[in-house]
Amino acid sequence: MKTTKTKLTRRKSAAKANVRTPAAPTRGDLGALLVSGNFRLVDLTQTLSPDFPTIVLPPEFGQCRPFRMEEVSRYDERGPGWYWNNVSFGEHSGTHFDAPIHWISGRDLPNNSVDTLPIAHFIAPACVIDCSAQAKADADFLLTAALVKRWEQRHSRIPAGAWVLMRTDWSKRNDPVAYQNLDDTGQHTPGPDPDCVRFLVNERDVLGFGTETIGTDAGQAAHFAPPYPCHYYMHGAGKYGLQCLCNLDLLPATGALIVAAPLKILQGSGSPLRVFAIVPAE
C-alpha cells in the first residue's frame, strides 16, 4: 500500500473532518482493518421513497419511472402471516449507479452494463471535494479543473481508480422543490464543467464521479459542449456515475473506501443501490 503521509495544510481548520488526508486502505489490508474494528461506516444512500424526485425531461420523451410500492399482503387475507410489497422504479431513481452503457458514448465498450462490469470496482477509494460553500452561494456552480488541482495541492493527487465525489450539501435540501430547483430555464444544480471532466478522465483516470444532486452533470449541462459532459466523457471512457448521494459531509477528503455494488440487472444501464463508505479511524 502507498503510505502517503497525511498532509496538513496551513489553512485547515482543526474542527473539520476532511482536513486529514490519509490514503485509503488497499484491498490487501482491508481485511485487517475490518477485523480491527477501527473504522466507521457512513451510509451515503437516500431512502427509496415515492416522494423522491426523478430526473425531469420534456414530457414527450420517455420518462424514468419514479419509485412506487404496492402492498402484496400485510398479515391479512392476501397473505395471512407475512408482509411484502411489489416495487417498481426506473434504473435511474433514488441514489443510483450509472454504468457506461447508459450513455451513447459508452455503448460499445466491453463490460459496460451493470451485470458485466468488473466486480473489483465495487470497492474503491474516494476523494471528496468540498464545494458546499460555492454551491450554497451559486446553484449553478461549476467545479473546474483548476479547483480540482487546488484541492490536490491541499490534500493529495487523486489516485487512478478512485471515485471523485463532489460534496455540495445538496442532499440536505429535504424539500423536493428546492432539491430539483427548476425554473422555466431548466434545472439549477451544481456539477462539473466539461474541462474538469476531461481532466479527471484523461489525467487522473478516475473510477467515476459522484454527486449529491439528481445527475452527475450540472442542472444546465444540456447547454454545455458537449451536452452532459460528465455522462459523455465518463461513460465514453468506461467510468461510472453515482448520484443522489448523501452524507458526503461525514467523509474525510481522502481515506474513505466506497462500497457501491449495483443490482445485477441484465443489460442494465444503472440501478438504485445501497452505497456506503468505510472510513478508517483517525
Next chain:
Amino acid sequence: MAQVVKRPKRKNPVERTRLPTLPPATRSRVALGLTAAAARGRFELQVCRDCGAVQYPPREVCRICLSQRLFWRRQDGMGELISDTTLHAAQELFFRERLPWRIGDVRLDSGVNVIAYVHHNVGAPPCRIRIEAALDRSGQAALVAMPERGRPALSDDPKLREMTCNPRARKILVTDGKSAVGQAVARALAAAGADLIWIGMAEPWKKSAGFDALRELPQAKVVPLDVTDSRSVRELAGEIGGKVDILVNTSDCHRAFSLAARRGVETAQLEMDVNYFGLLRLAQEFAPTLKARAADGDANAIAWVNVLSVFALSNYPPHGTYSASKAAAWSLSQNLRADLRPAGVRVINLFPGPVDDEWDQLEMPPKLSPAALAAALVQSLQGSVEDVYPGDVAQDWLARNLESPKTLERELGEFDR
C-alpha cells in the same frame, strides 16, 4: 326564487351519522329506458311506430293498437298540472324521512297522464307545467313538474335539491389542479359557490403555468396527491376523506399517439397508471368514506365526477393508447357507480371531445376549451345527470355511436397520420 344555500352547520359529534335511504329503485327492463335518457338529461317516452301514440308508463306493446314497434323519442314535456296533493304519511323510509312531499297528476300535451314530483315554484292546479326527467338518489328516472316559465333549478326546491349534486357550499376534491382542465374546473367550482376546494398537486417540483394563481382562490387548499402513488392517495384519504362531499377526478395523462407511433409500452403504461389505476386507487381509498357519509345531514357526500374522453367510446387511432386507457377508466367507473349507487352517491362521467390543450394540438377544431369543459362539469352537478357529452364533437360521436358503433369504428380508423 333561488334558495340561498348556506354553509351547513358543523356536525354534532355526539350524534350518529345516519344511514342513507333511497327512493324505490326497482324498474322493469323497459322502464329503464326512461332512466337511460334521464342519465343524459333528456326526457324521452316511447312512441308507437304504427299509430304514433305516446306511451306512459313504459310498456311492451302500444296502449292503443297493441303494436310492439315502440321507440324512445325525446319529449318537450309540456302539459298541465291537473291536481296536486301533499303526502303527510308514507311507508317508504326515504319519503318518511322527508315528509311532507308534494306530488301531482299531470296531463301531457302528448296525450298521456303521469304522476310527478312538483317543484315548489309551481302554483296551484290547474296550471301549465313542463315535465323534466331527473335522476333521484337511487339513480333512477323520476318525473318532475317544473313551472312552464322562469326555468328555476331543481336545486331551488329544498326537497328536489337532493336530485342534484349542486356544488354550492360543498367541500370538493379536485384531484389534479396542474392541468389546464384541472385549473378551469377548480375556478368554475369556486364560482359556483363551493365552500372548500382541495386541489391535488403531483410532482411539486414541476411548475405548471397558472397553478400558483389558483392558490389565490379563497376556497382553494393545495394538497399533495399523486394518483400513481398508492401511498399518496391513501394518505390524503386519511387526512380529508371524511370531509369530501364531491370528488372530481381530473387526473389525466395523455401522451402516446397511435399504436405504431411509439415503440415500447412505457408511455402507454404511464397513461394507464394515471387514467385507469389512478381511478382505481382513488376509488379504493375514497369510495368507502363517501358511502359512509352519504346521509351525513346537509354536509353529506353526494357525487364523484370523472373527466373521461369521448375517445373512450370507440378507439381513436391517432390517440390509440390514450383511448384504451380512457375506455378502461370508463369501464371501471361503471363498477364504481354500481358500488356507490346503493348509498345514493352519484357518479357523473364527462366524455369531452378533443380539448384545446397541449396534447390535442394537432386535432382540428372545434376543440373544447378547458373553461367550457369545466362549465359543463359544474352544470352536470347542478343538474341531474350521469353522462355528459360536452361540445359538438362529443355530441356527434355519441349520436354516431348510438346509431352504429361499427360504422363509427371504421370511420375513426381512416385517419392519415
